[in-house]
Amino acid sequence: MLISLSLQVISTVNGSPPRNSSAIASIDPHLYHTGDGLIQEVKELVGRHPERLTMETWKSRNKSYFAEILIVTFNHGGHENPDKYRILLSFGQHGRELITSEVALRLLGILCGEYVLPGVDPTSLNHALEKLVIKIVPMENLNGRKLVEAGDLCERRNGRGVDINRNWSVDWGKKEKDYDPYEENPGSAPFSEPEAQIMRKLSHSFRPHIWANVHSGMEALFMPYDHLNTTPKGIASQVMRSMLQHLNHLHCHDKCMVGSGGGSVGYLAHGTATDYMYDIVKVPMAFTFEIYGDLDASNKDCFRMFNPIDAFTYNQVLHDWCSAFISIFANTPHRIQGIIAGKGTKTGEMEPRNVHMDQDSKWEDRKALVLVDSGEWLDLARQELRTYVKFFAISSALLIFFFCFRMSKGKAESQLRKMSTTGI
Ligand SMILES: [Zn+2]
Structure with missing residues (x-):
């Protein structure tokens, strides 16, 4: 308390604003x-x-x-x-x-x-x-x-x-x-x-x-x-x-x-x-x-x-x-x-x-325009590429999932067929 009071006095004398650092400031x-x-x-x-x-x-x-x-x-x-x-x-x-x-x-x-x-x-x-x-x-x-x-x-x-x-x-x-x-x-x-x-x-x-x-x-x-x-x-x-x-x-x-x-x-x-x-x-x-x-x-x-x-x-x-x-x-x-x-x-x-x-x-308007256009084109191409990569990854994951699902289903069916033919 004493320290903060002294600081206030010093800063006011120097023309800088006093400051209360403990309180949270609001607008x-x-x-x-x-x-x-x-x-x-x-x-x-x-x-x-x-x-x-x-x-x-x-x-x-x-x-x-x-x-x-x-x-x-x-x-x-x-x-x-x-x-x-x-x-x-x-x-x-x-x-x-x-x-x-x-x-x-x-x-x-x-x-x-x-x-x-x-x-x-x-x-x-x-x-x-x-x-x-x-x-x-x-x-x-x-x-x-x-x-x-x-x-x-x-x-x-x-x-x-x-x-x-x-x-x-x-x-x-x-x-x-x-x-x-x-x-x-x-x-x-x-x-x-x-x-x-x-x-x-x-x-x-x-x-x-x-x-x-x-x-x-x-x-x-x-x-x-x-x-x-x-x-x-x-x-x-x-x-x-x-x-x-x-x-x-x-x-x-x-x-x-x-x-x-x-x-x-x-x-x-x-x-x-x-x-x-x-x-x-x-x-x-x-x-x-x-x-x-x-x-x-x-x-x-x-x-x-x-x-x-x-x-x-x-x-x-x-x-x-x-x-x-x-x-x-x-x-x-x-x-x-x-x-x-x-x-x-x-x-x-x-x-x-x-x-x-x-x-x-x-x-140089024309030169700048060409630069802007090519930059923008590259930018859009990058975004498109990102979208296609994402799409490709999701499609591949789905294909693998369905492939595995079909494989396991096929195996189960052949097991059942075996069981029914052997009478177990
Ligand atoms: Zn900022």
Whole structure:
């Protein structure tokens, strides 16, 4: 008691929030929106800025399970322009990671000019944003989020117990020794889940240059691969790593782990969205960001593990990660050009307050399309093959069973015949 009281006094003096580590934290309604409330607020924001933001709701169903996802598009001027760089960001893929959707809402507020990020010049920012189309999914897993709000603060899966970030087809279904279905249930087949189906369709139709899947639970900046403990080879990999190191230094206070998901986090993850985006959709730069985690929290105290529980830290996380995204936006054209030209980024990193863009070069649409199509074809072929192998195995087992059954029946009949002929 005395120790905790002293700690409270010290931390208050230092400006950090006091902390009661003994109680299990619950969702603070003064800090966090409800899932429905946040979606409603996003819709109202879009309604106030039709010249910058549009939205659509995509729906999908598998048998009796239904899901829908709100997708917001930022496109200043609203013109269809194939030369613009495309960025796709997803938040709230895991139900318990509420803070990620709060970042999405704040980021949308910045994009439409309702919220000004301290230190960022709005004119420079607008100039940078003119070259981009940004699609934001503020809450990928609304059904799972509702379970969390109903009291299951540790739930990360969707509304029927499947982890949407294990339901994609790259290395789907492989289970590590410490596999825990409560955490990582991959579903009955790749893309069995409506949420993953919607995101897959969105990724193929939008074909982003940058993908970021935003999570919480730790502080990390991951690039592919999640299912291997290595990073890909080549120029795109170098550009990705350089971007992550830059973000770590400027926006994560050098605290973030940087590297491949599989190589850095201590376990391999199979069937993830980011590996699919990189391997199949051929997104040149694909990431998973882990934006906050309290590693000292008890594993029963899930809300505290995955979300800031005081206003100071909550606002700090929103500020740091919105700044990181603005930095990504400002640097997208020259990074993608570097990858296309095959020579990386030699002009150095740029911050939004001092935005300077190189002359855009056209994205190789046709080449990318061919790559996407062949990747998708291979992916589907793999799935088909898996189905046929399963079917073949089941048919063989049934044939063997019937064969054995007939053999034993035949034997019994001949025994009976023998018995009746010998009179026993
Ligand atoms: Zn997560």
